[in-house]
Amino acid sequence: xxxxxxxxxxxxxxxxxxPVLSGFSATLPERSFTCVVGSSGVGKSTLLRVIADLVAPAxxxxxxxxxxxxxxxxxxxxxxxxPRLLPWRRVIDNVMFGLEGMKLSHRQRLxxxxxxxxxxxxxxxxxxxxxxxxGGQRQRVNLARALAVRPRLLLLDExxxxxxxxxxxxxxxxxxxxxxxTGTSLLFVTHDLDEAVFLADRVIVLGGRPARVTRDFRVSLxxxxxxxDAGFIDHVRDLRDALSELMVDGGGI
Amino acid sequence: xxxGKRGVLAATGLAAFLLFWxxxxxxxxxxxxxxxxxxxxxxxxxxxxxxxxxxxxxxxSLGHYLMGLTIGTSLGVAxxxxxxxxxxxxxxxSWVVRLLRPVPGLAWVPxxxxxxxxxxxxxxxxIIIGVLWINYYAAFAAARAVDRDFLELAEAFGQGGRWSxxxxxxxxxxxxxxxxxxxxxxxxxxxxxxxxxxxxxxxLGQRMMQASSLLATDVVLVYxxxxxxxxxxxxxxxxxxxxxxxxxxx
Numbered sequence: 001x002x003x004x005x006x007x008x009x010x011x012x013x014x015x016x017x018x019p020v021l022s023g024f025s026a027t028l029p030e031r032s033f034t035c036v037v038g039s040s041g042v043g044k045s046t047l048l049r050v051i052a053d054l055v056a057p058a059x060x061x062x063x064x065x066x067x068x069x070x071x072x073x074x075x076x077x078x079x080x081x082x083p084r085l086l087p088w089r090r091v092i093d094n095v096m097f098g099l100e101g102m103k104l105s106h107r108q109r110l111x112x113x114x115x116x117x118x119x120x121x122x123x124x125x126x127x128x129x130x131x132x133x134x135g136g137q138r139q140r141v142n143l144a145r146a147l148a149v150r151p152r153l154l155l156l157d158e159x160x161x162x163x164x165x166x167x168x169x170x171x172x173x174x175x176x177x178x179x180x181x182t183g184t185s186l187l188f189v190t191h192d193l194d195e196a197v198f199l200a201d202r203v204i205v206l207g208g209r210p211a212r213v214t215r216d217f218r219v220s221l222x223x224x225x226x227x228x229d230a231g232f233i234d235h236v237r238d239l240r241d242a243l244s245e246l247m248v249d250g251g252g253i
Numbered sequence: 254x255x256x257g258k259r260g261v262l263a264a265t266g267l268a269a270f271l272l273f274w275x276x277x278x279x280x281x282x283x284x285x286x287x288x289x290x291x292x293x294x295x296x297x298x299x300x301x302x303x304x305x306x307x308x309x310x311x312x313x314s315l316g317h318y319l320m321g322l323t324i325g326t327s328l329g330v331a332x333x334x335x336x337x338x339x340x341x342x343x344x345x346x347s348w349v350v351r352l353l354r355p356v357p358g359l360a361w362v363p364x365x366x367x368x369x370x371x372x373x374x375x376x377x378x379x380i381i382i383g384v385l386w387i388n389y390y391a392a393f394a395a396a397r398a399v400d401r402d403f404l405e406l407a408e409a410f411g412q413g414g415r416w417s418x419x420x421x422x423x424x425x426x427x428x429x430x431x432x433x434x435x436x437x438x439x440x441x442x443x444x445x446x447x448x449x450x451x452x453x454x455x456x457l458g459q460r461m462m463q464a465s466s467l468l469a470t471d472v473v474l475v476y477x478x479x480x481x482x483x484x485x486x487x488x489x490x491x492x493x494x495x496x497x498x499x500x501x502x503x
Contacts (some may be wrong), residue, residue, distance in 0.1 A: 062274065086403065088501045098412075131502075
């Protein structure tokens with residue numbers, strides 16, 4: 001499988017202070033779904049921002065294999081924890097935001113934004129204002145905005161953490177469908193273990209101080225995964241054990 | 254209270270006010286020179302209108318108003334936004350602003366006359382000063398209050414350039430606050446127009462001064478009502494435009 005991004009020995013520190021995360025390496029192949037879990041303060045969100053080149057790492061590098069110049073796509077797109085929709089733009093214009101920096105005609109942008117909206121099931125909400133949407137719908141637009149730029153790697157920062165359980169479970173299922181349909185790779189940060197096991201084919205556990213990769217799980221359960229299955233429950237338990245060991249080791253509690 | 258009831262009550266208040274006003278001079282409590290009765294105003298207005306004074310004064314004042322308002326508002330908003338975005342500029346200007354801002358627009362009249370003579374430019378200058386600082390502070394606060402997370406969004410989606418950030422994030426994000434400042438300026442500018450023209454530049458203010466020197470208090474009143482009407486009109490127009498621009502707000 002071709003590589004989407006190669007993360008080598010990354011160190012993250014805030015404002016010249018001691019590192020919060022060090023020695024993070026991972027190679028993400030095409031069509032992969034990776035979850036990064038860890039308690040708060042291990043630099044999960046910052047990791048995504050370093051990969052997206054919004055924040056400079058204190059050490060290490062992020063290597064993106066050159067695929068030739070593609071005007072119509074971006075290597076990465078971020079899905080934020082909160083919807084972060086521009087309230088002065090209608091839904092469709094929010095989805096078009098990331099396309100405005102590309103050399104596309106207005107018609108092309110509109111078509112792609114409409115496609116992305118349809119993909120998240122909001123094709124008929126294009127003309128709405130963000131404040132007219134529910135929390136779940138806003139998060140779908142957040143997702144559509146990222147999908148519209150056709151990223152090779154989608155970076156998701158706990159995007160479902162503020163939603164109610166029913167909406168969260170629906171969107172988790174939809175995210176898997178979108179991953180399949182678009183063929184994009186995903187790097188998904190969360191502290192919800194159930195969510196990680198439900199979504200990912202690989203779960204990277206961060207812990208300690210400074211945080212390091214302490215476990216690197218494969219989740220080989222077939223989709224669609226059932227939360228009641230023994231295999232699923234075993235995986236979640238493994239993950240929880242891995243994290244609670246860290247708490248004891250790192251004196252995190 | 255129902256809409257109908259409110260309307261009746263408001264009309265009653267206005268009628269009582271006019272009645273009291275009319276009664277004061279008519280019942281001899283005061284001279285009609287001091288308080289011209291409102292019933293005489295339509296006729297006075299007609300004389301001003303047919304003589305061409307009214308239209309000419311209103312046109313001249315509107316010209317000063319629009320010119321001063323446009324320049325003062327643009328300057329204030331531009332300066333306010335620039336200062337909000339550049340900490341260096343903010344510090345650089347902080348003492349200059351503190352020094353100049355408390356000076357009332359009218360205190361500039363002597364300099365306006367020395368620099369520009371008794372001219373349209375002098376009147377425009379006074380109006381510019383009158384609206385500059387209101388817009389400066391409103392725009393500064395509004396641009397400062399724009400959610401910084403939106404700037405990260407712009408950077409994450411390839412819109413991190415200076416102008417993209419300004420036009421796609423800062424200005425739309427600050428628009429509600431900026432427009433609130435512009436609206437306050439709209440009223441301030443009418444005050445400044447009248448005051449600026451009172452030193453002799455053609456317009457409503459000048460006509461009022463002429464009338465008052467002839468003790469034609471009814472004429473003065475006609476122009477007072479005119480100013481109130483013009484202010485109400487510009488404000489209503491502005492609110493109409495603002496509500497369209499800010500349609501995205503709930």
